[in-house]
Amino acid sequence: MGGGELYTGNEKIIKRFQVDSGSAYLIRRCKCQNNKMPAKASHTKRSVIRYMLLCLPVVIAWVLSGAEAREKEKAEPDLDADSRMCLECHSALRYNLVDPETGDVVSMKMYEELRIDPWEYVNSTHGGFSCVDCHSMDYEIHPHPIGVKFEPMYGCLDCHGFGDQYAAFNFHTIEEEFMRSVHGDHYIEDFSCWSCHNPHTYKNTARLGGAITEIVAYNNSMCLGCHGDISHYEVLIERQLTNMLSKHDWLPNQSLHFRKVRCIDCHATVHEDILVAHHIVPANEAVRNCVDCHSTNSILMASLYKHQLQERRNKYGFFNAAITSEAYIIGANRNYYFNVISVVIFGLVLLGIAIHATLRYINYRRHHAKK
């Protein structure tokens, strides 16, 4: 995704910079040597020490990152025994199916939608649960009995629909908003919360307070999982997949918009009681007016930057200051002080010109009166 690419790009720049500073130093050193400077030996020695000192942080970082990677390789995800058993097959590309009567073993492919990354699972919002907390105990039988295929699937509200601890999330409002949206108006069969929020990997990024680019990349990957992938899209609806790039041709700086704002910031209407908008509107009702975002009343403050409400519009300083740590939106991020200073300077210049012109005119009149 965009965010990842951007970080990768930045790392490259840092690496290049490090290499450049090293080679620049080497070039300097060679020049000194060619000039046959006095005390050449000690100078070279000093140069080597300085060069080693320059490289030291890079070496330490490399050693630490390697150690961290090795540590991660050794460690195993923190799973209970039941879940560990499930994921033995459900995290693998293939599994062995054993016929309980004959003892025959056949190697089977584990299909993508049944495969779960153990690390992704334990790090997800639901990662603390055991598999059988949500799935039938009968799944512990191998091969799984046919009856488990008919187990009712839990929906979000089955767990989150009641209880004080979930009141702040307003799950009922989320469901109402979803039902009003293009995804919930029943022309797509089998569309449920899980279609976007994979219960085995879902993370509530908007509340975790991470970088906006990560939140954007994570959220947009949910949309593009279907809208950017024909194999997922075609199992939901019989309709030609729209080309997202050509459809958004009108957007200036298209790739920047894709990296910095979520699809839902333009394609969903905001409800003040919920953090993330779920009322996805038809494409022709999406935001198309630039100044809806590019103005001091930017709608992004009620959507993408809603989780940073405590930093929202500050009269003194940047308007919509929450945005400025990661982005700059023309028109939305004016600075109060710069505005005042620029108006004062502009006013003084005009006043100065007016006074200057008036005095020149008075002198001109006086001069002509003398003549």
Next chain:
Amino acid sequence: MRKSKRLYLYPLWLRIWHHVNAVFMVVLIATGLSMQYSDPAYPVIRFDLAVSYHNIAGVGLTISYFIFLVGVLFTSIGRYYVVKTEGLLTSFVRQLRYYLFGIFRGEKSPFKVTEKQKFNPIQLITYNVTMHAIIPITFITGWALIYPETIVLNVFGYSGIMLTSLVHSIAGFFISIFLIIHLYVITIGPSTITNLKSILYGYHEEHEPHEHETNDNPEKE
């Protein structure tokens, strides 16, 4: 009747460049202000159009700048931009004093335009700073904003794009101040439209002073 002396200081290519550059500047300032102070209730220039016109004029300004740079480096106009530090401060103060006081007392400018020196010390410094610092900063940051992937993501906790935009806006602000003063300076000449005629027709015109006007010229002291 006063005698007037004419010097051909503005060749045709320079005049065309100047006017085209001025158009780009005006478009950039107008669209830049419209974007910076965009408001759904008071749309000055439609935002998407402002972005497009701003980008087009920015590309134009960049090309125009390099044409100017080639002119400065390889034609005779380059000599007008050479700054000699010796006596610069004194002549700068003298020129400033003239603009602030002398001009109202009917004094003559302490600086005499010749074929070798077109700009007075204040003009020399202003034009050099504007053309060789502020305008390059503006178009370099402008290009960076057209291709934001080239900008460092985070600088000391602030968005690199935000800092680039700030530098771009501040540089643009100085250009707009320069433009206003530049327009006013057109009227400071032997007559209100003498300087305007110079940049239109290429000839700098200087009136020979009347006999009674010569005494207060500091250069003759």
